[in-house]
Amino acid sequence: xxxxxxxxxxxxxxxxxxxxxxxxxxxxxxxxxxxxxxxxxxxxxxxxxxxxxxxxxxxxxxxxxxxxxxxxxxxxxxxxxxxxxxxxxxxxxxxxxxxxxxxxxxxxxxxxxxxxxxxxxxxxxxxxxxxxxxxxxxxxxxxxxxxxxxxxxxxxxxxxxxxxxxxxxxxxxxxxxxxxxxxxxxxxxxxxxxxxxxxxxxxxxxxxxxxxxxxxxxxxxxxxxxxxxxxxxxxxxxxxxxxxxxxxxxxxxxxxxxxxxxxxxxxxxxxxxxxxxxxxxxxxxxxxxxxxxxxxxxxxxxxxxxxxxxxxxxxxxxxxxxxxxxxxxxxxxxxxxxxxxxxxxxxxxxxxxxxxxxxxxxxxxxxxxxxxxxxxxxxxxxxxxxxxxxxxxxxxxxxxxxxxxxxxxxxxxxxxxxxx
Amino acid sequence: xxxxxxxxxxxxxxxxxxxxxxxxxxxxxxxxxxxxxxxxxxxxxxxxxxxxxxxxxxxxxxxxxxxxxxxxxxxxxxxxxxxxxxxxxxxxxxxxxxxxxxxxxxxxxxxxxxxxxxxxxxxxxxxxxxxxxxxxxxxxxxxxxxxxxxxxxxxxxxxxxxxxxxxxxxxxxxxxxxxxxxxxxxxxxxxxxxxxxxxxxxxxxxxxxxxxxxxxxxxxxxxxxxxxxxxxxxxxxxxxxxxxxxxxxxxxxxxxxxxxxxxxxxxxxxxxxxxxxxxxxxxxxxxxxxxxxxxxxxxxxxxxxxxxxxxxxxxxxxxxxxxxxxxxxxxxxxxxxxxxxxxxxxxxxxxxxxxxxxxxxxxxxxxxxxxxxxxxxxxxxxxxxxxxxxxxxxxxxxxxxxxxxxxxxxxxxxxxxxxx
Numbered sequence: 001x002x003x004x005x006x007x008x009x010x011x012x013x014x015x016x017x018x019x020x021x022x023x024x025x026x027x028x029x030x031x032x033x034x035x036x037x038x039x040x041x042x043x044x045x046x047x048x049x050x051x052x053x054x055x056x057x058x059x060x061x062x063x064x065x066x067x068x069x070x071x072x073x074x075x076x077x078x079x080x081x082x083x084x085x086x087x088x089x090x091x092x093x094x095x096x097x098x099x100x101x102x103x104x105x106x107x108x109x110x111x112x113x114x115x116x117x118x119x120x121x122x123x124x125x126x127x128x129x130x131x132x133x134x135x136x137x138x139x140x141x142x143x144x145x146x147x148x149x150x151x152x153x154x155x156x157x158x159x160x161x162x163x164x165x166x167x168x169x170x171x172x173x174x175x176x177x178x179x180x181x182x183x184x185x186x187x188x189x190x191x192x193x194x195x196x197x198x199x200x201x202x203x204x205x206x207x208x209x210x211x212x213x214x215x216x217x218x219x220x221x222x223x224x225x226x227x228x229x230x231x232x233x234x235x236x237x238x239x240x241x242x243x244x245x246x247x248x249x250x251x252x253x254x255x256x257x258x259x260x261x262x263x264x265x266x267x268x269x270x271x272x273x274x275x276x277x278x279x280x281x282x283x284x285x286x287x288x289x290x291x292x293x294x295x296x297x298x299x300x301x302x303x304x305x306x307x308x309x310x311x312x313x314x315x316x317x318x319x320x321x322x323x324x325x326x327x328x329x330x331x332x333x334x335x336x337x338x339x340x341x342x343x344x345x346x347x348x349x350x351x352x353x354x355x356x357x358x359x360x361x362x363x364x365x366x367x368x369x370x371x372x373x374x375x376x377x378x379x380x381x382x383x384x385x386x387x388x389x390x391x392x393x394x395x396x397x398x399x400x401x402x403x404x405x406x407x408x409x410x411x412x413x414x415x416x417x418x419x420x
Numbered sequence: 421x422x423x424x425x426x427x428x429x430x431x432x433x434x435x436x437x438x439x440x441x442x443x444x445x446x447x448x449x450x451x452x453x454x455x456x457x458x459x460x461x462x463x464x465x466x467x468x469x470x471x472x473x474x475x476x477x478x479x480x481x482x483x484x485x486x487x488x489x490x491x492x493x494x495x496x497x498x499x500x501x502x503x504x505x506x507x508x509x510x511x512x513x514x515x516x517x518x519x520x521x522x523x524x525x526x527x528x529x530x531x532x533x534x535x536x537x538x539x540x541x542x543x544x545x546x547x548x549x550x551x552x553x554x555x556x557x558x559x560x561x562x563x564x565x566x567x568x569x570x571x572x573x574x575x576x577x578x579x580x581x582x583x584x585x586x587x588x589x590x591x592x593x594x595x596x597x598x599x600x601x602x603x604x605x606x607x608x609x610x611x612x613x614x615x616x617x618x619x620x621x622x623x624x625x626x627x628x629x630x631x632x633x634x635x636x637x638x639x640x641x642x643x644x645x646x647x648x649x650x651x652x653x654x655x656x657x658x659x660x661x662x663x664x665x666x667x668x669x670x671x672x673x674x675x676x677x678x679x680x681x682x683x684x685x686x687x688x689x690x691x692x693x694x695x696x697x698x699x700x701x702x703x704x705x706x707x708x709x710x711x712x713x714x715x716x717x718x719x720x721x722x723x724x725x726x727x728x729x730x731x732x733x734x735x736x737x738x739x740x741x742x743x744x745x746x747x748x749x750x751x752x753x754x755x756x757x758x759x760x761x762x763x764x765x766x767x768x769x770x771x772x773x774x775x776x777x778x779x780x781x782x783x784x785x786x787x788x789x790x791x792x793x794x795x796x797x798x799x800x801x802x803x804x805x806x807x808x809x810x811x812x813x814x815x816x817x818x819x820x821x822x823x824x825x826x827x828x829x830x831x832x833x834x835x836x837x838x839x840x
Contacts, residue, residue, distance in 0.1 A: 014596045016589075044599035072589050074596035081600050161818055168819060169436075169492055169721035176434045176494035179464035180501050185717060203819065275714075276693060293716035294695075297605060301589035305724055307818065387818035398581055398727065398807035399588060399623065 003035060004106035006322075007049060008057075009042035010074040011112030011119075011141075015155030016162075016303040017314035018141050019075045021111050023068035024318025025139070026057050030065075035326055040103060040410060044077035046110075046119065050092060050419050052099050054410040067403035069315060070393040072303035075405050081419075083119050086126055093126040095417050100127075100134055102413045107135050107325045111318070113142035113153070117333055118357035124331040137321040138333035138353050141314075143300045145196035148359040149351035150335035152386050154317055155300070157310030160200030161387035162302040163189050163244065166295065168204035171211035171242045174291070178240035184231060184282055186292040187212075188275035189299060191246035194362045195219050197299070200383055201244030202375045211242035213373075216278075219363050220372035221252035227278070228285050230373055235288060245274050304400050308389025309344065320348045344385030423455060424526030426742075427469060428477075429462035430494040431532030431539075431561075435575030436582075436723040437734035438561050439495045441531050443488035444738025445559070446477050450485075455746055460523060460830060464497035466530075466539065470512060470839050472519050474830040487823035489735060490813040492723035495825050501839075503539050506546060513546040515837050520547075520554055522833045527555050527745045531738070533562035533573070537753055538777035544751045557741040558753035558773050561734075563720045565616035568779040569771035570755035572806050574737055575720070577730030580620030581807035582722040583609050583664065586715065588624035591631035591662045594711070598660035604651060604702055606712040607632075608695035609719060611666035614782045615639050617719070620803055621664030622795045631662035633793075636698075639783050640792035641672035647698070648705050650793055655708060665694050724820050728809025729764065740768045764805030 008025050010018055022041070029036045041055040042048030048055065055076050057065070068075055086093055100108070110120040117138040124136035140147050145156035167187060174185040191197040195217020202215050213234040216222060234241040249257045258274035275292035282288055313336055320334035333356055337349035367379035375383075393400040428445050430438055442461070449456045461475040462468030468475070475496055477485070488495055506513055520528070530540040537558040544556035560567050565576035587607060594605040611617040615637020622635050633654040636642060654661040669677045678694035695712035702708055733756050740754035753776055757769035787799035795803075813820040 010596070014593055047599060071592070073592035077599060078596045079600040080597070164819055165724050166718050166722075168822065169723060170717040172491070172493035172822060173434055173717040173721040176430070176498045177500070179467060179497060180499040187718075203817075273693070273696060276696070291716050292714065293718050294712065294714045295718070296711050296713035297590040297593045298586050298607075298713050298715070298718075301593040302586075303589060304585050309818075384817060389818065390812070390815055392810070392812070395810055397623075397804060398729075398809065399584055402588065402592060 002104065003037040005037040005104050006039045006107035006109060007042065007100065007105045008039055008109040009045045009049065009111065010076055010078040011045045011110060011116040012078060012080060013143065013300065014074040014078050015141060015143050015300050016072040016158040016306045017154050017311050018111060019068040019071045019073070020311050020314035021139050021141060021154060021318035022075060023065060024315040025109055025322055026065050028319040028322035032322065032326060036107065037104070040105065041076040043407065043409065045079035045081065046083070047079045047081055047419060049096055049099050050417060052412040052414055052417065054103060055407045056410050059408045060405050064403050064405055069311065070303060071402040072301045075403070076407065082115050083122065086122055093122065094130070096123060097127055097130050097132050098414060101132055103410065109137050109139055109321050111139040111141050113144070114147060114356065114358050114360065117353050121331055121353035121357055135325045135330045136353070137325050137329070138356065139317050139321045140333055140335065143190060143197065144194055146194045146361045147356065148361045149356055151338040151346060152336055154310055154314035156196060157307035157313070157386035158302065159190070159197055159299050160203070160383060161307040162299050162305055163197055163201045163295070164203035164387055165305060167201040167212050167242065167244055170293065171204060174240045174242060181289055182291050183235050183288040184241045184243065184290040186243045186245060186275045186279055186290065188245050188247055188273060188292065188294045191218065192248040193218055193360060195246045196363060198244045198246040199363060199367065199375045199379055200387070203380065203383055203387060209238070212244045213238065213241050214243040215374055216243065216245040216249045217363065217368065218246050218248035218250055220368060222249050222257050224281060228281065231282055232286055245278065247274055249274050303393055306391050307387045308391035309386055311391045316348055324350065341381050341385060344388060422524065423457040425457040425524050426459045426527035426529060427462065427520065427525045428459055428529040429465045429468065429531065430496055430498040431465045431530060431536040432498060432500060433563065433720065434494040434498050435561060435563050435720050436492040436578040436726045437574050437731050438531060439488040439491045439493070440731050440734035441559050441561060441574060441738035442495060443485060444735040445529050445742055446485050448739040448742035452742065452746060456527065457524070460525065461496040463827065463829065465499035465501065466503070467499045467501055467839060469516050469519050470837060472832045472834050472837065474523060475827045476830050479828045480825050484823050484825055489731065490723065491822040492721045495823070496827065502535050503542065506542055513542065514550070516543060517547055517550050517552050518834060521552055523830065529557050529559055529741050531559040531561050533564070534567060534776065534778050534780065537773050541751055541773035541777055555745045555750045556773070557745050557749070558776065559737050559741045560753055560755065563610060563617065564614055566614045566781045567776065568781045569776060571758040571766060572756055574730055574734035576616060577727035577733070577806035578722065579610065579617055579719050580623070580803060581727040582719050582725055583617055583621045583715070584623035584807055585725060587621040587632050587662065587664055590713065591624060594660045594662060601709055602711050603655050603708040604661045604663065604710040606663045606665060606695045606699055606710065608665050608667055608693060608712065608714045611638065612668040613638055613780060615666045616783060618664045618666040619783060619787065619795045619799055620807070623800065623803055623807060629658070632664045633658065633661050634663040635794055636663065636665040636669045637783065637788065638666050638668035638670055640788060642669050642677050644701060648701065651702055652706055665698060667694055669694050723813055726811050727807045728811035729806055731811045736768055744770065761801050761805060764808060
């Protein structure tokens with residue numbers, strides 16, 4: 001009997017642990033060889049399915065697949081490509097089903113954020129409509145931690161740990177220098193719509209008054225006057241001020257703080273970067289010497305300092321996706337369910353894709369202090385377990401060993417397809 | 421018999437391992453209690469001596485001092501304060517000798533870069549002239565790796581490791597995303613005058629063609645046309661392009677690339693940052709989607725991923741400084757002498773402060789590839805051993821444990837002194 005194959009794709013911005021989910025999917029499928037044939041992975045995510053660029057993961061050694069657990073970013077490639085509605089884009093949905101049919105793919109595992117869960121849901125619907133039933137399971141992933149129904153999203157815990165550690169370290173630096181030099185340090189982190197990542201910077205604090213002294217999140221409208229007042233007060237009382245700011249910090253009218261009229265050498269609106277923007281405000285109004293850092297991709301690829309909790313959860317949701325599929329579930333996503341804060345205990349739960357899709361989880365107001373510049377004890381109780389544990393990669397010649405897969409493509413069976 | 425005391429100060433920009441040198445000084449002094457009384461540390465470096473703010477390190481537990489080995493930045497505080505020439509500033513040199521005399525300080529250990537070695541040398545001269553002989557030993561430290569006569573400067577190896585790891589990780593990220601999103605990633609690193617740190621980014625390469633594809637250093641004049649040509653060619657052939665750039669990259673006329681006419685929202689010349697500046701060039705001329713990161717303090721405080729080699733050397737030069745002093749040496753600095761590349765073997769040597777002072781070591785031309793965009797095999801042979809080995813700090817609650825000293829000040833004996 002020929003066993004049906006599976007398709008796995010990585011979607012959207014990658015993380016330090018998305019490959020750990022891939023590892024969970026592939027290892028679990030291999031354990032169930034009697035029921036799942038091959039696992040094909042999309043080259044550059046869903047684009048690989050549309051273009052019939054399917055990576056045959058059966059060509060990878062057991063050791064290579066195991067190494068995915070400690071390799072950051074997307075080993076098969078990811079993409080930023082959102083399928084529109086079925087009405088608008090029936091052609092692409094039909095193409096997906098055609099490719100799946102040609103390669104006898106009956107399981108679809110889609111590893112991504114809210115948009116991807118939405119896509120997985122639609123594919124399950126269209127499959128049924130086209131008389132090609134396909135089991136669609138979403139696998140949660142996003143550094144932004146904005147997926148609903150899950151305690152956290154794999155990827156977030158490791159960014160949170162990176163930001164907390166970097167904040168603690170850089171704060172020691174400015175504390176050393178503040179007497180005669182830098183008085184303000186600003187770390188810009190990701191988070192276009194939600195402040196989860198910036199909030200994690202506050203885990204660097206051990207006691208009241210410890211840095212970071214200010215955390216700026218998109219959930220709280222930015223007030224320049226209140227902000228500068230807080231900076232001045234902090235420098236006066238402490239000698240220095242450490243700030244962690246979300247890239248998405250914005251004014252009450254919705255304008256990004258980063259988009260505050262700066263022009264680059266070519267006359268383009270700003271170079272990007274809320275950190276240099278607020279640094280300039282501080283220089284202009286308070287005159288303090290500052291330094292700023294923009295962590296950008298460094299934060300989400302920092303597998304060298306990943307959270308062990310996050311790695312375990314990333315693997316677990318990948319493994320659970322396959323188990324769900326084999327148990328006959330469809331159009332669902334494994335979730336993380338918190339059982340207790342301390343010790344942190346969790347189990348795998350599930351959410352319906354129809355409900356997950358396009359719901360964005362922001363930080364609750366009671367996670368943010370009254371003045372809007374910090375996070376509450378409740379927020380710390382939530383965040384703290386997510387960064388627990390270290391899970392170091394192997395090193396060679398002073399550098400982490402990250403696996404590079406063979407990524408051998410399956411011979412196409414269909415005519416080429418042009419992606420719009 | 422009352423034993424003479426020692427004074428130790430941290431100077432200039434701090435590093436991930438300068439406290440390991442402090443640990444070497446204090447632990448070695450404690451082992452020689454029969455000859456050295458107390459070790460006083462300057463609060464905020466040499467300013468602490470001028471202001472008679474002396475930290476009594478004998479109040480710190482053995483465990484606290486041991487923990488300095490794994491704590492980044494300057495535990496006693498550092499400063500950017502350069503003593504001018506003796507002629508210009510006799511007042512301050514006299515004050516230093518007065519403070520040393522008041523506290524029976526006969527050993528002066530100064531942990532810093534070229535300027536600090538110069539200061540240590542001058543203090544030794546002025547002490548002799550004022551009939552207060554004081555043994556002055558410099559301890560090398562600088563992330564810039566620009567001190568002469570030493571194979572490397574403690575602090576550099578850990579930044580190099582951080583930059584190499586971050587480059588490898590971020591490169592995997594952009595490689596995952598490049599099909600439909602980011603095609604160029606730029607990492608800005610320290611190095612105002614020399615490109616050592618940016619060069620270390622190239623250690624991320626395992627084989628020819630691996631990222632980073634372009635390394636920009638101050639030693640090679642920046643040519644916009646050649647640079648953009650290289651970016652375009654790399655994206656065409658590889659699909660993406662990773663760039664590591666020194667903050668000090670400059671044009672042939674000496675202008676910093678970062679200082680290329682950008683205006684911030686307040687009309688000030690640029691916000692700082694060569695990364696956003698070259699990102700804007702790429703966007704403007706080639707249209708590629710880009711991301712950029714500025715590592716800033718994160719790179720030099722990243723004790724969580726310090727080089728074990730660097731930590732050992734930092735400790736060793738601290739310990740050697742005390743041993744030199746006890747052996748009757750004066751006005752010298754312990755150095756690292758390389759005995760072989762692979763395996764890397766080294767020993768402690770010494771250099772005369774008079775010769776070290778104010779000599780800046782740039783990268784030799786034969787460390788840089790002919791096209792100016794990469795480093796040679798010779799450079800890698802030099803750099804590779806410096807990042808070898810991991811030396812992880814202890815963790816608690818998912819975060820590294822960094823010691824906070826009591827830093828108890830000695831009661832002043834002199835009238836207050838105003839630092840100019």
